[in-house]
Amino acid sequence: MNTLDARDLSFAYPDGTTALGGIDLTIEAGERVAILGPNGAGKSTLLSLLAGLRDPASGEVRYFGTDESADDLRDRIAHCPQTPADYLFNATVREDLEYGPAQLGIDRGTATGRIDALAAEFGLDGLLEKPPFRLSGGEQRRASLAAALAVDPELVLLDEPVADVDADHREMILDALDRRNEAGTTIVVSTPDADLVPRIADRVVLLDRTGSIVRDGQVREVLTDHESLSAVGVSPPRVTEAFVRAGFPDPPLTVEEAVDRLTQVTDDVDE
Numbered sequence: 001m002n003t004l005d006a007r008d009l010s011f012a013y014p015d016g017t018t019a020l021g022g023i024d025l026t027i028e029a030g031e032r033v034a035i036l037g038p039n040g041a042g043k044s045t046l047l048s049l050l051a052g053l054r055d056p057a058s059g060e061v062r063y064f065g066t067d068e069s070a071d072d073l074r075d076r077i078a079h080c081p082q083t084p085a086d087y088l089f090n091a092t093v094r095e096d097l098e099y100g101p102a103q104l105g106i107d108r109g110t111a112t113g114r115i116d117a118l119a120a121e122f123g124l125d126g127l128l129e130k131p132p133f134r135l136s137g138g139e140q141r142r143a144s145l146a147a148a149l150a151v152d153p154e155l156v157l158l159d160e161p162v163a164d165v166d167a168d169h170r171e172m173i174l175d176a177l178d179r180r181n182e183a184g185t186t187i188v189v190s191t192p193d194a195d196l197v198p199r200i201a202d203r204v205v206l207l208d209r210t211g212s213i214v215r216d217g218q219v220r221e222v223l224t225d226h227e228s229l230s231a232v233g234v235s236p237p238r239v240t241e242a243f244v245r246a247g248f249p250d251p252p253l254t255v256e257e258a259v260d261r262l263t264q265v266t267d268d269v270d271e
């Protein structure tokens with residue numbers, strides 16, 4: 001079953017700026033998809049349209065093979081914006097995490113258990129009683145992601161979910177998303193950073209500066225397509241670029257793959 005089916009999506013901002021060039025995108029249940037593109041390509045605009053937060057100028061989005069609107073599916077779809085402060089508007093972090101479940105009428109006992117688990121998972125213990133505006137940028141990011149996941153959604157749309165997050169907390173967030181995905185949650189993230197993509201997605205949708213899809217495929221296929229990446233102004237993963245420049249065929253996408261490759265080369269030399 002597909003989770004999301006978008007046809008011919010485009011959008012016009014009130015000042016006349018047009019974003020997105022007729023996006024066609026189908027995402028199947030349980031996929032991990034990265035929307036990759038340069039600044040201004042329309043990634044945030046696309047995620048907000050996919051989340052049903054804006055009305056498209058053209059086209060439509062269908063969810064879970066139904067005719068229901070995103071508004072009627074708030075228990076199944078979550079969106080976390082690029083600026084975490086936009087998602088944190090209550091007096092305390094705890095209240096922000098309670099907000100979604102309360103809106104959906106989830107009983108207090110269930111919600112409290114869920115929020116305690118999310119606080120532990122996202123390193124928010126000790127921050128729950130603080131006003132969100134007193135948190136650091138990275139803490140706000142973790143709080144906003146936890147708040148988005150508090151409704152236990154089937155589809156999550158996350159706008160640059162690890163921007164401005166340190167290495168340890170980045171792994172904490174990525175591990176939390178992996179656990180959700182292993183349990184069946186469909187995960188769509190936007191990022192301008194190709195280095196992040198192999199860690200967070202299996203499929204990449206590459207947007208150009210006009211907001212059109214120029215590539216849609218498996219991570220390796222898209223991230224080794226240097227021509228397409230360069231045409232839209234996105235650098236390949238740094239490790240990939242290093243191996244390409246050094247003349248290696250079939251370059252690795254991650255540091256782990258690079259280490260394997262170099263170990264192989266060293267072993268071959270030793271033999």
Ligand SMILES: Nc1ncnc2c1ncn2[C@@H]1O[C@H](COP(=O)(O)OP(=O)(O)OP(=O)(O)O)[C@@H](O)[C@H]1O
Pocket residue numbers: 013014015017018019037038039040041042043044045046082192
């Ligand atoms: N509120 C707005 N009013 C007018 N134009 C806007 C508005 N928000 C975004 N835009 C324009 O829409 C286009 C797409 O912006 P969007 O924020 O979706 O891009 P993005 O790919 O998410 O960029 P980034 O990587 O910088 O976050 C850009 O040209 C941008 O200037």
